[in-house]
Amino acid sequence: MSGTRAVQRPGSAEALDPARLDLLLKPPRARTGWQVLPARVMAMCVVELQKLRHDRTELYTRAIQPALWLLIFGETFTRIRAIPTGGIPYIDFLAPGIIAQSAMFIAIFYGIMIIWERDAGILTKLLVTPTPRAALISGKAFASGVKALIQAVVVIVIAAALGVGLTWNPLKLLGVAVAVVLGSAFFSCLSMTIAGIVLTRDRLMGIGQAITMPLFFASNALYPVAIMPGWLQVISRINPLSYQVDALRGLLLGTPSHLLLDYGVLAFAAVVGIAAASSVLGRLAR
Amino acid sequence: MTDRATGAAGTAGDTTGAVTGGDAADAGADADAGTEAVSCRGLDYSFGDTKAVCDLDLSVRAGEVFGLLGPNGAGKTTAIRCITTLLPVPAGMVRVFGHDAAREKMAVRRLLGYVPQQLSADAQLTGRENVTLFARVFDVPRRERAERVAQALEAVDLTGAADRMAKTYSGGMVRRLELAQALVSAPRLLMLDEPTIGLDPIARTSVWEHINAVRRATGMTVLVTTHYMDEAEQYCDRVGLMNRGRIHALGTPDELRADLRERRRGAPGEPGAGGATGGPAERDDAMPTLEDVFREVAGRGLDEEGGDFRDVRNTRRTASRVG
Numbered sequence: 001m002s003g004t005r006a007v008q009r010p011g012s013a014e015a016l017d018p019a020r021l022d023l024l025l026k027p028p029r030a031r032t033g034w035q036v037l038p039a040r041v042m043a044m045c046v047v048e049l050q051k052l053r054h055d056r057t058e059l060y061t062r063a064i065q066p067a068l069w070l071l072i073f074g075e076t077f078t079r080i081r082a083i084p085t086g087g088i089p090y091i092d093f094l095a096p097g098i099i100a101q102s103a104m105f106i107a108i109f110y111g112i113m114i115i116w117e118r119d120a121g122i123l124t125k126l127l128v129t130p131t132p133r134a135a136l137i138s139g140k141a142f143a144s145g146v147k148a149l150i151q152a153v154v155v156i157v158i159a160a161a162l163g164v165g166l167t168w169n170p171l172k173l174l175g176v177a178v179a180v181v182l183g184s185a186f187f188s189c190l191s192m193t194i195a196g197i198v199l200t201r202d203r204l205m206g207i208g209q210a211i212t213m214p215l216f217f218a219s220n221a222l223y224p225v226a227i228m229p230g231w232l233q234v235i236s237r238i239n240p241l242s243y244q245v246d247a248l249r250g251l252l253l254g255t256p257s258h259l260l261l262d263y264g265v266l267a268f269a270a271v272v273g274i275a276a277a278s279s280v281l282g283r284l285a286r
Numbered sequence: 287m288t289d290r291a292t293g294a295a296g297t298a299g300d301t302t303g304a305v306t307g308g309d310a311a312d313a314g315a316d317a318d319a320g321t322e323a324v325s326c327r328g329l330d331y332s333f334g335d336t337k338a339v340c341d342l343d344l345s346v347r348a349g350e351v352f353g354l355l356g357p358n359g360a361g362k363t364t365a366i367r368c369i370t371t372l373l374p375v376p377a378g379m380v381r382v383f384g385h386d387a388a389r390e391k392m393a394v395r396r397l398l399g400y401v402p403q404q405l406s407a408d409a410q411l412t413g414r415e416n417v418t419l420f421a422r423v424f425d426v427p428r429r430e431r432a433e434r435v436a437q438a439l440e441a442v443d444l445t446g447a448a449d450r451m452a453k454t455y456s457g458g459m460v461r462r463l464e465l466a467q468a469l470v471s472a473p474r475l476l477m478l479d480e481p482t483i484g485l486d487p488i489a490r491t492s493v494w495e496h497i498n499a500v501r502r503a504t505g506m507t508v509l510v511t512t513h514y515m516d517e518a519e520q521y522c523d524r525v526g527l528m529n530r531g532r533i534h535a536l537g538t539p540d541e542l543r544a545d546l547r548e549r550r551r552g553a554p555g556e557p558g559a560g561g562a563t564g565g566p567a568e569r570d571d572a573m574p575t576l577e578d579v580f581r582e583v584a585g586r587g588l589d590e591e592g593g594d595f596r597d598v599r600n601t602r603r604t605a606s607r608v609g
Contacts, residue, residue, distance in 0.1 A: 016503040021441055023434040025504055027472045028426040030396060043422035051410045054451065121406025125467070128370045128400040129423040130392045285372050286333075 030130065037135050044139030045146045052150065059150060066102040066155045070095060070162055083223050086255060088165075095159040095166065096248035097221030100241055102155055103148035103180050107187035108212050110144045111195030111204050118284045119201075127285050134278040137192060141274060144188035145181030152180045156252075165253070172251040175259070179251070182266035183244035189273025196280025221245050240269040321348045323475050323507035324369055325381040331364050331373060338364035340531035348383070348474075351501065351508040353522035355515065355580065361531035362511035363403060366479050369509070370400050383474060396424070399468030399506075403479045405460040407467075409453035413444055416452055417466045424471035438466040441503070442496050458489025462496055469500060476501070478510040482517060490514075494521050515576040527580050534583040542579045549582075550574070 018025070031039050052059060074091035077083060085093035117123040126136060156176075160166055167173070195204050216222075218232055219241040225233055236242045243262040250257025324346035331339040339361040346352040354362045367373045369380055371391045380387035382394045407416050417435045426434050439448045442462035447455065452463060461481060468476055478497070482490040498521060501508055512518055518525050519539045527535040527542075535542055574582075 016441055016499045018503045021437050021500075021503050023430060023437050024441065024469055024472050024500075027396065027474075028421075028424055028434075030392075031425045039425065040423060043419060046422070047408075047411065047415070047419055050415050054410060054412075120408075121402045121404035122408055124372065124402045124404075125400060125406055125420075125464075126423065127372055128395055128398055129420065130395045130425075131423055132392070282374070 036130075036132065037138060040131050040135040040139040041142045044136075044143040048143040048146045052147070059154065062102065062106065062151055063154045063158065065105070066098045066151075067158050069098045069101070070155075070159060070164075074098075074162070084227065085224070088253060088255065091159075091162060092164045092253055093249070094222065095155070095164045096252050097219075097245050098159075099152045099155045099176075099180065099248055099252075100183060100219075100244045101216050101221055102151050103184050103244075104187045104215065104241060105212060106148050106151055107144045107184040108191050108215075109205075109208050110140065110188035111191030111193075111208070112201050114140065114192050114284065115195050115199070115201050115204060123284060127281075133281045134274055137189065137274050137277045137281060138185075140192065141185035141188050141270065141277075142181060145184040148180050148184035149177055152176070167252055167254065175251045176248055179244050179247040179262065179266060182263070182270050183240060185270040186240050186266065186273045189270065189277040192277040193273065193280055196277065196283045199283065215239060215241055219245060240266060321383060322346065322381070323348045323350075323383060324352075324509060326365070326369070327379055329365065329368060329375065329379050331361075331368055331375070333364075337531050339368065342531065342533060344526060344533065346475075346507060346509050347524075348507050349505060350523040351498075351510065351521060353518040353525040354509065354511045354528055355513065355518050355525050355576075356511075356528035356584075357513055360513075360528045362528055363479055364531075365528075366477055366509070366511055370398060370477060371395060396471070397474045399471065399473030399476045401461070401464045401468050401476075401478045401481055403483060405457055405464070405484070407452040407455070407460045407463045409451070412449050412451055413439065413455065413459075413463050413466075414448040416463055417448075417470050420467040421470045426470065434470055435466075438470040441469055441500050442466045456489065457485050458492055461485065461489070461493050465493070465496060465500070469504075472504070474506055476506050476508045478508065480511055480513070482512065482514065490517070497521070515580065519576045525576070527583055529580075529584040535579060539576050543574050543576060546574045546579045546582055547572075 070091060074094045077094070078090040081090070083090055083093070114123060117126075127133075131139075156166060191204070191208065194207055198204050198207065218235040219239050220236060221241065225236050225242065228236060243265040246257045247259055247262035247266070249255050250259055250262075322345050324344065326342050326344040329339055329342040329344070330337070342361070342365060344354075344365070354365065356362050364373065368375045369382065369387060371387050371394055375388055377386055377388040383397055385393040385397070387394050407413070408419075411419070414435060417438050418431065421431050421435050421438075436445070436448075439445050442465045444459065444462055444466060447459060452460065455463060465481075476497070481497070482493050485493065494517060497508060497510075500506070510522070522539065524536070524538050525542070526533040537545070
């Protein structure tokens with residue numbers, strides 16, 4: 001240490017009293033086993049909410065596109081009556097698809113955030129904490145789900161304002177929240193997996209843009225699977241977005257759906273996504 | 287100790303830098319007495335065909351401030367990343383307080399506080415939120431989380447700025463915030479990768495003062511990499527001089543400098559013995575600097591490494607001027 005100074009400079013250290021640092025002398029008791037995962041998921045979700053609290057700009061700007069989809073595309077196609085919707089107005093049919101789409105659009109670029117965190121050194125520090133990689137990825141995946149959930153609330157409010165006949169049954173809305181979070185977990189993991197492979201923001205941005213619209217159009221978000229050509233129906237059946245939309249439509253509008261299959265596929269996709277993203281996370285750390 | 291270290295390494299002796307301070311430091315030092323904080327045995331790490339660390343043997347004693355010195359590309363950061371479990375190493379090569387970095391990663395990470403080279407606070411959070419995140423991921427229970435975070439911020443003199451967004455912090459403040467993030471889990475080993483790089487001289491001094499104050503108060507071991515020789519001379523108990531993936535000399539700064547002076551006296555007029563300092567008379571009698579020691583043990587290869595050491599000399603002058 002340098003010598004004693006007559007005047008204490010800003011930011012310079014005085015001798016620290018160990019009594020005032022008593023907690024910094026005791027390592028916290030480690031969580032083990034199953035407790036680790038929910039604790040890390042909670043930590044990441046809290047960070048996401050804190051960031052949204054500090055800067056809500058993203059919340060407002062991201063509301064524009066789904067509003068336009070519902071207002072322009074929805075209203076127009078409701079009048080055209082070109083798409084068979086099983087007797088419900090097209091804008092009602094479209095609303096769950098737009099909720100799923102806007103949640104996916106947020107999640108699919110989540111990998112950019114992890115590359116930014118890598119570049120900023122934040123990821124490196126998190127990887128040196130007692131957090132298994134799968135728990136870190138799960139935390140990030142569900143944090144993206146929190147973001148998507150807030151987006152879903154915004155879209156539901158817009159849809160309700162446009163007269164879409166949505167359910168307000170709390171249990172069904174809870175089911176909607178679960179479907180949105182699981183879908184976002186999968187798509188954010190897909191994005192983080194690609195991030196772990198391509199390693200740069202520019203490449204990920206290009207790939208993200210290349211896959212979002214095909215995922216959207218090759219799902220039942222805009223039109224029923226039955227009117228798709230055969231090859232597109234095959235893609236739609238392996239596209240998790242279709243199962244998410246099916247669940248949302250069933251819960252919000254009461255249309256026929258396959259909830260058990262939908263949740264099963266979404267949960268399975270999320271687990272596969274977490275495993276895939278965790279396996280390539282080490283590449284980002286190097 | 288570095289079994290394969292050459293040059294001045296043999297003179298390192300048993301002298302450990304004095305660990306002074308309060309009761310907490312004494313208690314911490316007692317608990318770790320005689321233990322090795324870090325032990326690397328034959329550590330190798332390559333990026334493709336490039337060998338970043340070659341057969342590195344390193345022992346950091348519990349309670350000391352150990353400086354790993356060297357120019358950019360010397361392998362310091364790679365060695366640090368192997369010790370922190372960021373890079374995969376074979377079992378048995380790296381141990382932290384007896385825990386194998388390959389087999390007991392979580393146990394090793396619980397003992398570490400790590401500050402990477404980049405200024406890496408999350409700009410979208412406040413200082414307090416940045417530290418709280420690390421309290422959460424280190425499982426600090428909710429009932430003591432706020433108080434522990436407050437103590438960590440107080441330890442680095444950021445209490446007043448704790449609720450400001452981190453993006454409004456200066457470089458020195460971000461570095462101190464990172465120190466708080468590392469301290470909140472009460473680590474036994476604080477690892478700092480070039481903690482003062484890019485900071486102005488006043489901020490550098492401030493960061494080091496806080497590192498030393500915390501270390502005196504807690505008794506923790508500190509492993510720091512730097513290419514600022516003046517910092518190493520001033521703040522480190524022992525140093526390892528690293529170049530091209532290997533440690534070339536090991537000991538206290540005084541021992542290394544005294545050893546070089548002795549060798550110069552024994553070989554007057556030896557080409558290159560003067561290093562960066564003055565004429566023949568000074569070369570024989572004046573106490574060399576740590577930079578001279580480094581030039582001596584690293585050899586001519588250092589000049590091919592680029593401008594690092596010109597930078598270091600400039601920094602030394604600046605730092606000396608500021609005091």
